[in-house]
Amino acid sequence: MCRSRVFAMAMTPFDFRVPSLLLFGAGKAAELPGLVRRHGTRCLLVTGRASLWASGALGAIAGGLEGAGIAVSAAEVAGEPTPELVDSIAARRRGEEIACVVAVGGGSVLDAGKAVAAMLVHEGSVGDFLEGVGTRPFDGRRLPFIAVPTTAGTGSEAARNAVISRVGPGGFKRSLRHDALMPDAAVVDPELHRSCPPPLTAACGMDAVTQLLESYVSLKANPLTDALAEAGLAAAGRALPAAYADGTDLEARSRMAYAAYCSGITLTNAGLGVVHGFASSVGGRFSIPHGALCGTLAGPCLRATVERLKEGGEVRHLAKIARAGRHLTGREGRDLGADLDGLLGLLDEWARALCLPRLGEFGVTEADLPGLAAATGCKDNPVVLSPGDLETILKERL
């Protein structure tokens, strides 16, 4: 960062929540048993997709734990976690004297594991404690929790919330959130990401990119989140197409894993924008994978945001979006308009090249749009979009 920019930054007061231990790099999963042994000799292993078992990677992890004298109880998670799923796992495992919960999987598995770690020491349903849904304050008590992501996406391994949803009419997608929910350790081993198929790589990668963009231009961004978001965007810029094209490209997988981890920290500390507003409203109504939903809406949401900022003459925010674009595209800065066009063009190009799905493929129809727009909040977006803007965005990706 150049000297003049440091001094140009307004140093307004801010809070910053840091994750705990991170073990990062190829082969780091081998160190998991040592981490678990710090807590005891019995763990609950929460896992997800069958392909990771099929690849032998999960078998090796379970075998490594047992080889280190750790008794392993297992729980499987299919899809995004519901209150019922979390409650049933917790009910089954209470009383087993579990010392530690280890979640190995995508964002849904990590969130499920995080919530189970909490519910193993709480009575009642996790739904009682969810933001905007439950009525009981969550006190943060939980069992030790270790996150081992197998996709590069939500950044849950570096975030202090677990997203729980019930999809359908009257559905919701809400968080169990507390500073104490930050994992005790994250083991980010890109070797585990190599079996992630291209569509999932694209969706998860776009979730990470969206989280970095949204937290970077958020009204709550601070100098530390900016530094991490810039690093994450630069890492993801070239790596996402490469990881999509060749899942065995370990360098690309490493850069995406790093970008996703950074995005977990930035979203925790700077919040998110209108794309994640849609993730709650549309994602609560329709069964659309979170990453696919964010990825498909990222371009239109940013375009609408840029247009409204231009109308308002909000040069400071526009300049920051342009700067995000330079980090993501890796291009030298030209003028403001060209840099903004470069970013919007890249997001459009990725929507095509990564085959991001359209909303209609998941059953969303034009008749649903007014209701969805009305239920969508703009979170910490640098400008508030009108219901009409929100409807236009959805229509564009119908």
Ligand SMILES: [Fe+2]
């Ligand atoms: Fe997300």
